Amino acid sequence: MEIYNYHPLTGELLSVGVADENPLEPDNPIVPGYATPIAPAAPGERSVLVYRDEGGAAPQNWPNGAWTLAPDYRTVPLYRTNDGSSFQLGAEYSGIGDLPPFLTDEPRPSAAHKWVADEWVLDVVLETEQLAAVARAQRDALLADADHLIAPLMDGFVLGELTPEDETRLRALSQYRKALRAVTTQTGFPRTINWPVKPE
Structure with missing residues (x-):
């Protein structure tokens, strides 16, 4: 038998x-x-x-x-519902049987999504915070670059050794730097940003 x-x-x-x-x-x-x-x-x-x-x-x-x-979820990628990270099958869950509440087979669409009522839901406040953080980091990098370009021109200004071309460049870079600092006050920030153009 x-x-x-x-x-x-x-x-x-x-x-x-x-x-x-x-x-x-x-x-x-x-x-x-x-x-x-x-x-x-x-x-x-x-x-x-x-x-x-x-x-x-x-x-x-x-x-x-x-x-x-x-x-049977053994061949399906699984994700933790608390943070969207990948889950490896093991002692917590073998892949056979209903998914436990802390797992899903749906990947997290973005870091701004949260698991709510068995689905990923966009958290607009969190998304805005994340976009603002990215924009501020970009602004800070552009400001550092502008500071690096302005520093030698300022030495010439203090010493009274600027040529008319250098003075025009210093003024343009200073206006650019001022506009960079103001991007966070724009109406559409952080979703729509009108980035100032760096002077040549």
């Missing part, structure tokens, strides 16, 4: 074997623990057959269980 061995923890089909002969009852072969003579049906898409009892555990003795379909 064919028997179907299943995993003692997950109930997943492991292999097909043959039952041991029973010397006392030849018509009643011996079925070892975590095996069943009941053949499983074909699994569905993204599902796996598991042998479980009414409580959802793999029974040691086959009469206490039955084949059921369980969701």
